[in-house]
Amino acid sequence: MKRYVDERFIPIATQQLYQDLATRSFPGVIFYMAVWAALILPKAEYFFAEPRIHTTLILTAIISASAITRLLCIYTFRIQFKNHNTCNGNILLLGVIISSLAWGLCSAQLIMTASFQDAIASTMIAGAGLCAGGLASLAPSRRFLICFLVPMLIPSSIAILLVGHPFSASYAALSGLLLCGLYGISGIQRREYFNALESQYELEEKSDQLAELNTLDPLTGLKNKRFFDEKMTDEFNRAIRDNSPISLILIDLDHFKKVNDLHGHLVGDECLKEMSRALKAKFNRAIDTLARVGGEEFAVLLPTIHQDQAMALADKLRKQIEQISISCEDCDVSLTASLGVSTLYPSEESSAQELFKRADLALYEAKRLGRNQVARAPATDDYSGVTGRSTSSC
Ligand SMILES: Nc1nc2c(ncn2[C@@H]2O[C@H](COP(=O)(O)OP(=O)(O)OP(=O)(O)O)[C@@H](O)[C@H]2O)c(=O)[nH]1
Numbered sequence: 001m002k003r004y005v006d007e008r009f010i011p012i013a014t015q016q017l018y019q020d021l022a023t024r025s026f027p028g029v030i031f032y033m034a035v036w037a038a039l040i041l042p043k044a045e046y047f048f049a050e051p052r053i054h055t056t057l058i059l060t061a062i063i064s065a066s067a068i069t070r071l072l073c074i075y076t077f078r079i080q081f082k083n084h085n086t087c088n089g090n091i092l093l094l095g096v097i098i099s100s101l102a103w104g105l106c107s108a109q110l111i112m113t114a115s116f117q118d119a120i121a122s123t124m125i126a127g128a129g130l131c132a133g134g135l136a137s138l139a140p141s142r143r144f145l146i147c148f149l150v151p152m153l154i155p156s157s158i159a160i161l162l163v164g165h166p167f168s169a170s171y172a173a174l175s176g177l178l179l180c181g182l183y184g185i186s187g188i189q190r191r192e193y194f195n196a197l198e199s200q201y202e203l204e205e206k207s208d209q210l211a212e213l214n215t216l217d218p219l220t221g222l223k224n225k226r227f228f229d230e231k232m233t234d235e236f237n238r239a240i241r242d243n244s245p246i247s248l249i250l251i252d253l254d255h256f257k258k259v260n261d262l263h264g265h266l267v268g269d270e271c272l273k274e275m276s277r278a279l280k281a282k283f284n285r286a287i288d289t290l291a292r293v294g295g296e297e298f299a300v301l302l303p304t305i306h307q308d309q310a311m312a313l314a315d316k317l318r319k320q321i322e323q324i325s326i327s328c329e330d331c332d333v334s335l336t337a338s339l340g341v342s343t344l345y346p347s348e349e350s351s352a353q354e355l356f357k358r359a360d361l362a363l364y365e366a367k368r369l370g371r372n373q374v375a376r377a378p379a380t381d382d383y384s385g386v387t388g389r390s391t392s393s394c
Pocket residue numbers: 219252253254255256257258260264265266267268269272294295296367371
């Protein structure tokens with residue numbers, strides 16, 4: 001398979017291959033039984049006459065049993081996949097080998113039994129037809145196709161050479177040609193099959209990447225506002241289900257306009273990137289969501305975090321932001337930020353918007369009180385919960 005699909009797609013392509021082979025095997029088994037029926041039923045008075053009737057019945061029993069065994073193998077494969085999500089291709093292959101070997105040996109038996117001499121031509125045609133059917137369904141797997149064609153054709157070819165039929169050399173040569181020809185054609189079909197799979201996987205990969213890009217802020221690599229809003233609603237609903245708290249920290253850089261005006265937008269951009277690095281370093285739980293929700297405004301959503309914990313985290317972050325220093329041509333730029341924290345124990349009556357609104361009010365209060373502050377959204381409209389201290393920003 002390595003020749004056909006990129007290495008990263010091999011596990012998923014293997015799974016898909018076995019599932020497709022199982023799906024294609026059902027009509028294959030029906031065709032197998034139908035070919036046997038078409039071989040003997042139109043000439044029933046010949047096949048079921050003495051002295052052939054016993055052999056005909058035994059061969060019919062063997063062909064039927066092998067078809068049922070192959071069906072059981074397909075069924076077992078499906079059950080294993082459904083219950084354990086494992087794709088055991090060997091079970092499918094076993095069914096293929098049993099049914100093709102049964103046919104190969106039965107047709108060899110027919111050819112070698114003197115009383116069936118008149119049926120040799122139709123037996124060989126039936127075998128060739130089955131090989132063509134096998135190509136149609138098993139071509140994607142070289143292993144499966146070889147395990148089908150070889151036991152199907154080799155026993156009858158050997159048998160026809162052994163009985164010394166006048167056309168035995170032609171029959172054997174045609175069987176050999178059929179084997180090589182079908183195998184050769186299968187290579188083209190295999191390439192087409194895996195090319196189609198690879199294109200599908202590449203498309204899915206690209207569309208996942210595109211969907212992921214669509215959730216990101218291009219400058220900082222943090223999540224964007226749209227994603228954040230959706231995530232906040234999801235996490236809020238989860239908090240209702242789990243009866244757990246959820247906290248939100250809104251962060252707004254202080255006097256950021258001055259940074260742009262004094263040092264230019266490129267330096268401003270560098271400050272925003274540095275801020276995002278500080279956020280990523282500080283909040284690294286998989287369930288936290290970090291986003292840039294405005295020009296110089298950031299948000300951190302903290303599921304399961306209580307108010308006191310959120311306040312402590314916010315204050316540590318504030319101190320960390322104070323330490324940020326960005327070197328530019330004329331001077332080093334330092335930053336401060338104001339932070340608003342809100343925590344809710346969500347209920348059916350509350351909403352994610354309320355959580356955001358309260359954090360925004362707290363942030364506004366932190367700004368009002370002189371910036372470089374952390375303010376907590378109060379239970380009432382009183383804002384006595386302000387912590388931190390004012391320092392000059394850049
Ligand atoms: N460099 C840069 N600046 C941006 C970006 N987005 C927004 N800004 C700037 O951020 C500044 C925000 O200014 P204001 O809203 O007045 O806020 P502020 O100057 O930080 O003042 P306070 O928030 O009240 O402390 C504006 O000058 C915007 O141009 C960006 O992507 N890159």
